[in-house]
Amino acid sequence: MGLLRCQQLAIEVPGRNLITRLDWNIEPGQFWLILGRNGSGKTSLLQSLAGLRKIQQGSIDLQQQSLQQYRRIEIAQRMAILFQQQESSFPVTVLESASAGRHPHRNFWGWPTADDQTFVQDALQQMDLLSLAHHSVDSLSGGERRRLELATLLVQDPALFLLDEPTNHLDLHHQIGMLKHFHQLATEQQRCIVMTSHELNLGLRYCSHTLLLYGNGEWEAGKTAELINTERLEKLYQHPMQCHKSTNGDIYLPA
Amino acid sequence: MIRPDTPAKRLAGLLLLVLLTGLALLYALTSGSIDIPAKTVLQILTGSSGNVDNNQLSVIVLQLRLPRALAALVTGALLAMAGAFMQVLLRNPLADPYVLGVSGGAAVGALVALMLGLGSAMISGSALVGALASMLLVFGLSHRRNRTHSEHLLLTGIVVATGWGAVISFLLSASPDQQLRGMLFWLMGDLSHTRMPALESLVLLACLIISLPLAPRLNLFVHGPLRAAALGVAIQPLQWTIFVLASVMTATAVQLAGAIGFIGLVVPHIMRRLIGSDHRYLLPASALGGAILLLLADTLARTVLSPMLLPTGVLTALLGVPLFLYLLNRKLA
Numbered sequence: 001m002g003l004l005r006c007q008q009l010a011i012e013v014p015g016r017n018l019i020t021r022l023d024w025n026i027e028p029g030q031f032w033l034i035l036g037r038n039g040s041g042k043t044s045l046l047q048s049l050a051g052l053r054k055i056q057q058g059s060i061d062l063q064q065q066s067l068q069q070y071r072r073i074e075i076a077q078r079m080a081i082l083f084q085q086q087e088s089s090f091p092v093t094v095l096e097s098a099s100a101g102r103h104p105h106r107n108f109w110g111w112p113t114a115d116d117q118t119f120v121q122d123a124l125q126q127m128d129l130l131s132l133a134h135h136s137v138d139s140l141s142g143g144e145r146r147r148l149e150l151a152t153l154l155v156q157d158p159a160l161f162l163l164d165e166p167t168n169h170l171d172l173h174h175q176i177g178m179l180k181h182f183h184q185l186a187t188e189q190q191r192c193i194v195m196t197s198h199e200l201n202l203g204l205r206y207c208s209h210t211l212l213l214y215g216n217g218e219w220e221a222g223k224t225a226e227l228i229n230t231e232r233l234e235k236l237y238q239h240p241m242q243c244h245k246s247t248n249g250d251i252y253l254p255a
Numbered sequence: 256m257i258r259p260d261t262p263a264k265r266l267a268g269l270l271l272l273v274l275l276t277g278l279a280l281l282y283a284l285t286s287g288s289i290d291i292p293a294k295t296v297l298q299i300l301t302g303s304s305g306n307v308d309n310n311q312l313s314v315i316v317l318q319l320r321l322p323r324a325l326a327a328l329v330t331g332a333l334l335a336m337a338g339a340f341m342q343v344l345l346r347n348p349l350a351d352p353y354v355l356g357v358s359g360g361a362a363v364g365a366l367v368a369l370m371l372g373l374g375s376a377m378i379s380g381s382a383l384v385g386a387l388a389s390m391l392l393v394f395g396l397s398h399r400r401n402r403t404h405s406e407h408l409l410l411t412g413i414v415v416a417t418g419w420g421a422v423i424s425f426l427l428s429a430s431p432d433q434q435l436r437g438m439l440f441w442l443m444g445d446l447s448h449t450r451m452p453a454l455e456s457l458v459l460l461a462c463l464i465i466s467l468p469l470a471p472r473l474n475l476f477v478h479g480p481l482r483a484a485a486l487g488v489a490i491q492p493l494q495w496t497i498f499v500l501a502s503v504m505t506a507t508a509v510q511l512a513g514a515i516g517f518i519g520l521v522v523p524h525i526m527r528r529l530i531g532s533d534h535r536y537l538l539p540a541s542a543l544g545g546a547i548l549l550l551l552a553d554t555l556a557r558t559v560l561s562p563m564l565l566p567t568g569v570l571t572a573l574l575g576v577p578l579f580l581y582l583l584n585r586k587l588a
Contacts, residue, residue, distance in 0.1 A: 047481075050485060072488060072490075073487035073488075087479045112471075
């Protein structure tokens with residue numbers, strides 16, 4: 001049974017139909033990569049899946065029930081979303097910021113409990129932030145902030161992760177570390193991950209499935225190994241591509 | 256192991272503020288045209304003074320100074336907490352309780368009552384009506400949009416406030432000279448005509464209790480409405496709850512003591528520096544900080560140039576500005 005299911009979903013922005021009639025099933029254990037040019041609807045699609053954006057047509061079902069019937073807190077218990085933009089705010093510490101991820105699992109009063117700490121500690125360790133726990137978020141670099149947001153998502157501990165360009169700002173060591181960890185979450189714990197990225201080759205290396213958004217309403221979805229080839233990527237990016245063989249699989253480079 | 260984000264230090268901070276509030280209250284009750292020793296004040300408060308000589312002092316403390324001091328405490332607490340609410344609602348550090356026009360509406364109500372020469376109960380009532388009317392106006396104008404944007408609410412409120420400003424200027428210029436002084440005092444904020452703030456204390460208490468489950472949600476809301484929604488916060492109800500709470504608190508404070516400025520803007524910032532941004536501690540700390548600052552300012556207002564009484568609003572800024580600038584420029588440890 002699918003965890004999340006889109007039927008005849010349309011994503012529109014004023015004057016443009018970005019995605020039409022999307023039928024898409026996300027099953028436990030799948031790691032999806034969404035590829036597309038700028039403005040092809042990747043972010044809008046993720047925000048629609050998270051219930052943060054009104055959908056004009058079609059339906060989204062989460063665990064066989066319409067997404068609209070869930071309360072916000074119930075959605076947050078099941079899925080977490082990483083946003084592309086970082087927002088500055090009043091000063092908080094790394095620890096406080098990561099602890100926010102526990103909110104969906106707290107009671108009405110929303111006050112932290114003792115077992116929150118285990119989740120927070122594990123997540124900060126995973127994202128290599130443990131030594132910065134008591135620092136102010138203002139003092140972090142762009143990449144560290146990104147990792148903090150990823151840690152907050154891990155603290156949230158959902159069945160489905162929606163990641164909008166998670167590799168942005170990360171150095172290559174942390175990019176691989178992050179992708180490996182989410183790959184593990186998918187294969188070992190049957191979590192679902194949906195990720196948009198422009199890091200084509202990194203994404204192809206770790207993602208079991210790929211959704212291609214052509215930006216004109218057209219889309220294609222399938223297993224990465226079966227779907228991805230030079231022709232499709234050239235059509236997707238409107239740019240000539242070259243395929244190189246490597247020990248980590250095919251590497252695609254713009255010509 | 257990371258050490259848990261121990262709340263002990265923050266709780267200690269809150270306790271310290273409670274203690275300071277007590278001391279400020281004692282100071283306010285002892286000072287004035289006659290200085291009454293703290294020991295006598297305590298005896299009068301606990302009702303343990305059988306001494307006949309103390310009867311007159313007892314009247315001064317219980318009927319003159321205590322109502323005014325309590326009014327200052329409650330007003331300061333209401334304004335500072337409302338300011339903290341507004342700053343998070345609008346996600347703007349420059350926000351204060353008056354930014355959305357609540358005080359403007361109250362001022363128009365109060366000035367009209369003053370112009371008509373009505374009594375102080377009517378002035379309070381009229382100010383309350385004006386404040387609530389302004390709140391409903393801003394609420395109605397912003398609510399039409401499906402999703403509330405902080406910018407939209409802020410702009411609506413500021414424009415409404417500007418409108419009230421024009422009405423206030425008109426009322427001032429159209430009023431006879433003998434009423435102008437009273438009007439100006441009201442606009443600057445003044446506690447000299449206050450009574451025992453019984454209802455106002457209840458409003459403050461209710462708001463403090465309601466803020467307990469709100470605080471963790473506010474901590475998420477400062478990261479932006481989308482992020483808070485993604486973490487399970489129902490944004491629209493939260494926004495309206497904060498807006499209504501802050502407006503009711505402001506209206507309550509303003510009808511009691513006039514448009515006392517500065518407390519609502521600066522106290523939350525001072526408390527953020529002293530106790531951190533966690534609203535579970537920040538909201539009660541702001542309430543206590545506002546209470547202390549306004550009580551000290553009011554006590555000075557009636558004693559520094561004694562027997563001349565200054566409007567309280569003048570002293571809040573004179574005390575608060577240097578304190579805030581010091582904390583702002585202090586090197587953070």
